[in-house]
Amino acid sequence: MPWQVFWLIVHIITGSQGCLKCSNDAMAIKQDFRNRFLAKKLRKEPDLKKKLQHLLDNVVDGLSHTQIHPKKYMAMIDELTLGKIAAHFKRFVNRITENDFKDEQLFNEVTWGLQKLVTAFEQIMPQFTKLVCSNECGTLVYSFINCFSCKTHTYTCTKGVYCGERRLQVEMDEDLILDCALRWHKIYHGVKQYSFFRMVNGKPELMASGADSFLVKKEMNHNDTGRYRCEMLDPKGRPASRLDFQVIVLTPVGKTTWFTRPHLTPLEGPFALGVSSREPPPQEDWTAWIVIAVTGGLLSLVVIAFVLYYRRKNKKDEKEQEQEEEGENEEKGEDEEKGENEEKGENEGKGENEEKGENEESESES
Structure with missing residues (x-):
């Protein structure tokens, strides 16, 4: 006999813990696993199939009888713990x-696997037993x-x-946060409502009431x-806890103060935020400063790029203008030189003609 089977039989004889049979989903899975899967897989091994089916029934049914501790486990379980099992x-x-x-x-x-199931319950069940009458007050x-x-009951523990x-x-000028939540409020059965009061001359004046366990009062x-007070009310409107x-x-x-606080029209009544009461007070928001810095940086880059482009373009235009002026000067010099050469040629031709004329005149006189 494998040691796992021996271990399970011991637990079944002495009793185990849990209420798995109270979960409809778990029981539907169990019946399908027992009657369809095991019957199909072990159709050639009928004795082994009966042994496994019997073991499965005993373990699941036995998860209801033995206490973890005589003063803590009272053969009951809550929905959350049952869901985990x-x-x-x-x-x-x-x-x-x-x-x-x-x-x-x-x-x-x-x-x-059945052994692991029993072990898992032994680890989970104490978490539920610690919640029984865990309220320090209220x-x-x-x-x-x-x-x-497998019937559901309610139990009241008053302290x-x-x-x-x-x-x-x-x-x-800062905000006040009144947090009324206590640790045991989260396991309170039924609809909870919180009321906040300001004590004036020893009498409470209602400030706000609702499902939120905290109140934010702006710009103190x-x-x-x-003195302020908050009360957690039960479904019948009676105080279940009171905190001053x-x-x-x-x-x-x-x-x-770098910037003056803008004037805001006061709202009627207190202002409650829809966030968890466990969250810390709101912190300063630097988003605006980040946006300003990023925008300023981008504008600076654009301006610098434009200036560099403009200067580079001016230098290029100046260089082109200088090259054009040099070309014009060279062309002008060539034209002047050509003119001088033409004029010199004309003068030389004129001189030769005059000299020829004089020679002809002297010959005629002779």
Whole structure:
């Protein structure tokens, strides 16, 4: 007998943990795997098929009986944890069906996969048990599934509504963020609503109410110093938790303001942002400065390129003009030289004619 089978039998006899049978999706996958896949793959090995089917039934049914800890595991599970166990089971089945395991190898792979399923639950289940009555204050209402009947129930754990006071300091003209969320609010069953108040003469004045667990109050000034309060309300409108804030507005010291804050028309009531209450306060936005710097750099490059192009063009034009002037001067010099030569020739011809005339005249006189 393989050691994996021995290990599973021990767990089945002593009992395992979980409520996998309460997941309809997991049970549909199990029935298809048991009655179609195993029957087809082991049709020539009927004894091995019955053994695997029996082992699969016992492990899945046995994931409901034994507690992880006598004071923590109470045969119940929440939907989130049940979904995680069902996902492990689906991956186990997919791994078997997508590979061509046969006979003994198939048997070993199935028993090993069931062992991994039980181990996964042993690691996941404590995460759920830690949530049971995990509220330090207030009234926690959570739902759970009974592992035997698979019916959903709700349970209330009350530890007093008041959850203490927080001291906050904010500089003048900055934004105030009141965060009302507590760790156990995320597992609270039912619709939650948050209400924010300003305490005036010991009486609460409503500022805002809605599904957001935080409030942003814009541009604080010294008149906003004081006490604030937030309440988380249950579906019936009753306070499930209450948190007070003592807010002090400080005068900024040594702070340089490069640009004056633009005048904005005040909105009626507070302004709540639709982001997670776990996010840090908004930071300064340098996008405008980046855009200005990039735009200025591009304009500078364009201007420099235009100046260089213009200067280069002027030099080229000047050079061409000089070459043209030199050509004109050379042509003019040639014309003048030619004229002088022609004039000299004319003078020489005229002199010869005059000399010839004189000779003829002297001959006639003779």
